[in-house]
Amino acid sequence: MSTQLTPILTRFWDDPRSWTLATYEKHDGYKALKKAVTMPPADLVQMTKDSGMRGRGGAGFPTGMKWGFLPPPDGGPRYLVVNADESEPGTCKDTPLMMAAPQLLIEGVVITSFAIGCNHAFIYLRGEVVHVYRRLMRAVEEAYAAGYLGKNILGSGFDLEVTVLAGAGAYICGEETALLDSLEGRRGQPRLKPPFPAVAGLYARPTVVNNVESIASVPAILLHGASWFAGMGTEKSTGFGIFSLSGHVANPGQYEAPLGITLRELLEMAGGMRDPNHKLKFWTPGGSSTPMFTDAHLDVPLDFESVAAAGSMLGTRALQIFDDTVSVVRAVSRWTDFYAHESCGKCTPCREGTFWLKQIMERLEHGNGSQDDIDKLLDICDNILFRSFCALGDASTSCITSAVQYFREEFEAGMHTSAAEMFPPAASTLFAKETVSA
Amino acid sequence: MITDGNPNYGVVPSTGTAAYPADVLASLRADAELTMARYPRARSALLPMLHLVQSVDGYVSLRGIELCADLLGLTAAEVSGVATFYTQFKRHPNGTYTLGVCTNTLCAIMGGDEIWASISEYLGIGHDETTEDGQVTLERIECNAACDYAPVVMANWEFFDNQTPASTKALADDLRSGAPVTPSRGASRVCSFKQVSRVLAGFTDGLADEGVGAGPASLAGLKVARLAKVDDGKAQK
Numbered sequence: 001m002s003t004q005l006t007p008i009l010t011r012f013w014d015d016p017r018s019w020t021l022a023t024y025e026k027h028d029g030y031k032a033l034k035k036a037v038t039m040p041p042a043d044l045v046q047m048t049k050d051s052g053m054r055g056r057g058g059a060g061f062p063t064g065m066k067w068g069f070l071p072p073p074d075g076g077p078r079y080l081v082v083n084a085d086e087s088e089p090g091t092c093k094d095t096p097l098m099m100a101a102p103q104l105l106i107e108g109v110v111i112t113s114f115a116i117g118c119n120h121a122f123i124y125l126r127g128e129v130v131h132v133y134r135r136l137m138r139a140v141e142e143a144y145a146a147g148y149l150g151k152n153i154l155g156s157g158f159d160l161e162v163t164v165l166a167g168a169g170a171y172i173c174g175e176e177t178a179l180l181d182s183l184e185g186r187r188g189q190p191r192l193k194p195p196f197p198a199v200a201g202l203y204a205r206p207t208v209v210n211n212v213e214s215i216a217s218v219p220a221i222l223l224h225g226a227s228w229f230a231g232m233g234t235e236k237s238t239g240f241g242i243f244s245l246s247g248h249v250a251n252p253g254q255y256e257a258p259l260g261i262t263l264r265e266l267l268e269m270a271g272g273m274r275d276p277n278h279k280l281k282f283w284t285p286g287g288s289s290t291p292m293f294t295d296a297h298l299d300v301p302l303d304f305e306s307v308a309a310a311g312s313m314l315g316t317r318a319l320q321i322f323d324d325t326v327s328v329v330r331a332v333s334r335w336t337d338f339y340a341h342e343s344c345g346k347c348t349p350c351r352e353g354t355f356w357l358k359q360i361m362e363r364l365e366h367g368n369g370s371q372d373d374i375d376k377l378l379d380i381c382d383n384i385l386f387r388s389f390c391a392l393g394d395a396s397t398s399c400i401t402s403a404v405q406y407f408r409e410e411f412e413a414g415m416h417t418s419a420a421e422m423f424p425p426a427a428s429t430l431f432a433k434e435t436v437s438a
Numbered sequence: 439m440i441t442d443g444n445p446n447y448g449v450v451p452s453t454g455t456a457a458y459p460a461d462v463l464a465s466l467r468a469d470a471e472l473t474m475a476r477y478p479r480a481r482s483a484l485l486p487m488l489h490l491v492q493s494v495d496g497y498v499s500l501r502g503i504e505l506c507a508d509l510l511g512l513t514a515a516e517v518s519g520v521a522t523f524y525t526q527f528k529r530h531p532n533g534t535y536t537l538g539v540c541t542n543t544l545c546a547i548m549g550g551d552e553i554w555a556s557i558s559e560y561l562g563i564g565h566d567e568t569t570e571d572g573q574v575t576l577e578r579i580e581c582n583a584a585c586d587y588a589p590v591v592m593a594n595w596e597f598f599d600n601q602t603p604a605s606t607k608a609l610a611d612d613l614r615s616g617a618p619v620t621p622s623r624g625a626s627r628v629c630s631f632k633q634v635s636r637v638l639a640g641f642t643d644g645l646a647d648e649g650v651g652a653g654p655a656s657l658a659g660l661k662v663a664r665l666a667k668v669d670d671g672k673a674q675k
């Protein structure tokens with residue numbers, strides 16, 4: 001039987017006023033918290049370990065294990081920081097989650113804070129989504145008023161304060177240590193690891209940094225049990241996740257499914273390709289930082305291990321889908337602009353390398369490439385990959401090396417013919433018909 | 439009054455601003471104190487405080503930089519070092535509305551490039567430039583986490599989904615003429631840059647309950663799952 005969708009986090013997003021506490025409480029909201037405060041915190045950490053959940057922010061580190069890395073309490077503060085910076089190109093799951101169901105995240109924050117002994121948690125939201133910020137602030141307000149936040153939560157003696165803040169536009173602030181620097185009021189540049197945030201994070205205190213979706217999944221795990229969660233997905237990539245389909249698909253959107261579902265299955269649910277006359281050409285399994293796939297990868301199970309075995313990464317399950325109207329050189333050139341723009345400048349390979357990659361990609365896109373440009377690209381990638389200070393540098397090479405691997409001839413054509421000539425951009429647009437008839 | 443001889447701390451061009459009037463200064467200081475109190479260490483409030491400065495000045499002004507430095511015990515150079523790192527902090531007066539066209543790969547290919555080209559020509563301005571009436575500042579923006587609604591345009595950081603060159607021109611016209619404009623997913627109207635900056639500083643404006651919970655694409659999977667369940671039920675009967 002084919003894989004079925006599993007709306008869990010998304011289950012009540014279509015309720016009128018889904019974002020309110022009243023709606024959330026109608027949908028089992030805060031039942032998990034009531035259970036949590038009667039449990040020893042260590043059991044909650046163990047439960048999360050047993051669930052096998054791996055972080056939903058891209059790297060896939062086991063969440064329970066991360067919580068377990070905190071040193072024993074020393075009487076000083078410990079922090080939970082929720083990473084709501086969502087800026088990886090293609091990634092668009094946390095934003096609708098916080099817009100439609102912010103209480104889900106707040107309940108997860110309270111349970112996680114209780115589990116790790118944190119009394120002040122932070123949600124770091126990217127600044128470019130003002131309505132999401134309004135919803136989060138309102139959700140926090142409502143939770144305080146209902147006694148789910150503040151002093152002596154549900155009579156448990158546990159206190160928790162939550163501060164939601166808006167960043168100010170910088171992709172690198174999604175990298176957890178850059179995020180912490182930004183949260184400390186500095187330029188958002190990554191820190192040297194170790195020490196890891198678990199040991200010395202916010203204000204050099206033990207800190208857990210987790211993605212929005214990871215934290216929002218905690219209440220469901222507690223309500224239904226670790227084995228319920230582990231029973232979904234695959235053996236090593238347990239549970240469900242939100243898959244975000246965008247681009248040349250008939251019905252783009254959010255599809256919540258067990259890990260291990262395939263693009264073929266997802267595409268079928270999403271009504272197939274936008275235009276049946278155009279074939280799938282390339283796609284990203286987990287955002288622009290993950291090496292691209294082609295139509296040869298339609299049946300790769302979208303779990304951490306299978307995607308890695310096929311040469312990419314599950315990342316954030318951001319499936320950006322491009323049909324055969326699209327020039328891969330144009331796509332890669334634009335992503336390269338992005339990495340050059342967002343490089344924080346701290347380390348030389350990434351700061352200088354992305355600058356050069358951008359020049360070369362621009363030449364190739366405009367049909368002005370030179371004979372040795374492909375070699376030069378790959379050589380620069382080689383000098384960035386694993387030589388950069390953080391994963392942004394590494395990520396900037398993924399789309400280039402994978403595109404050259406699958407579509408080398410298009411890069412070669414970039415020595416004489418522009419991308420726009422080979423693939424007229426108008427044919428790819430959402431309003432293609434409007435453009436054609438105009 | 440800041441004279442031309444002073445360092446400009448990244449403000450381009452180095453526009454002198456008169457000192458804040460006493461009442462403005464007093465309320466800025468009071469709001470900044472509230473912001474600082476939300477964090478275990480005051481410096482964490484710097485980003486919100488810079489949003490606050492923008493809510494008064496419409497950009498990160500010299501006097502705003504100096505005020506933040508004063509309140510946090512930092513140098514003006516330290517504050518401007520932070521302000522210049524982030525794209526939302528503007529170094530010169532912003533229009534009443536920021537109109538951002540996503541031209542990252544996915545949106546660009548779905549039509550963002552066409553939207554950008556047409557709106558830039560229509561308004562006669564390029565990236566980070568403002569129309570002469572001071573109403574609209576145009577920006578090429580990076581991925582704004584709404585790829586399932588591509589191509590996306592943001593007006594003062596509210597979502598306008600599935601845009602076209604024509605709809606974006608109409609949006610710009612309405613913003614410039616002051617006609618009411620409603621985002622696809624957001625408040626019932628687009629607030630001014632200064633108003634939105636105040637929200638981003640952490641001060642609520644009471645609009646959270648406006649607008650939809652989720653747009654159609656956000657619900658695409660849920661809809662499929664519901665239909666499958668109905669089908670399942672039928673099959674069992």
Ligand SMILES: Cc1cc2nc3c(=O)[nH]c(=O)nc-3n(C[C@H](O)[C@H](O)[C@H](O)COP(=O)(O)O)c2cc1C
Pocket residue numbers: 054055056057058059060061063083084085086087088171172173174175176177209210211212214215390391392
């Ligand atoms: C350049 C860069 C950007 C990132 N952006 C995000 C982001 O927006 N959201 C996120 O949750 N993780 C992001 N990450 C991953 C975080 O560093 C971190 O792994 C994650 O927040 C941990 O949460 P998780 O274990 O729950 O996934 C980014 C990493 C890098 C290198």
Ligand code: SF4
Pocket residue numbers: 172190342343344345346347348350351388389390391392393394
């Ligand atoms: S790899 Fe790039 S983003 Fe990361 S620290 Fe180096 S310059 Fe900054």
